[in-house]
Amino acid sequence: PGNPIVYAEHCPHDDKPTVLVYGHYDVQPSDPDELWDSPAFEPVVKDGNVYARGASDDKGQSYTHVKAIESFRKTGQEIPVNVKFILEGEEEIGSPNLVPFITEHKDMLECDMVLISDTSMFGKDMPSITYGLRGLAYMEVEVVGPNRDLHSGVYGGAVENPLNVLCEMIAKLKDEDGRIQIPGFYDKVIDLTDAEREASAALPFDEEAYKKSLDIDAVH
Incomplete structure (x- = not known):
């Protein structure tokens, strides 16, 4: 049920930790569309920034991780850790099918740490590591x-x-x-x-x- 959950892995090491990267490809509605300078789902680069729905929540961050892995492979370097990816399409509605998926695939998703690239930075020019968030109901x-x-x-x-x-x-x-x-x-x-x-x-x-x-x- 629901939107597809995408999974991929690159785990060449038996003696290295495994990082599970989480992200989501669904987005908030783009309306009012008339306020966009360009179509919301057609990425445009302006002054080095990407403008499109999901560019910062959360397609952009997910894409960054994928490209990082790609750069290792293109330059002939081995990634220093094992990497797994899980990308879902229902985060914006509360991830109703994510927990059942995780429960069903615990062995496949086994890891040493989870990297969630779906938070914000403390300041515009201050990269941040977020390790806790407020909840909501x-x-x-x-x-x-x-x-x-x-x-x-x-x-x-x-x-x-x-x-x-x-x-x-x-x-x-x-x-x-x-x-x-x-x-x-x-x-x-x-x-x-x-x-x-x-x-x-x-x-x-x-x-x-x-x-x-x-x-x-x-x-x-």
């Missing part, structure tokens, strides 16, 4: 109210407005410091080590440039 909440539309002048104050109830529920998910108030939410969250906090604090974060790039006046 999607859910749908339905608030049921009266059996019909009510006139606020007659029923206001006596009957809760479902919209107000929903707003209050959402507002109570976090406290004023942004800490999530759902019981048990942090039970399995691993706290940052002192070394990680120090490394994070040492990053050259430019708050003014950050706000300017987003056209905002303040950060949380």
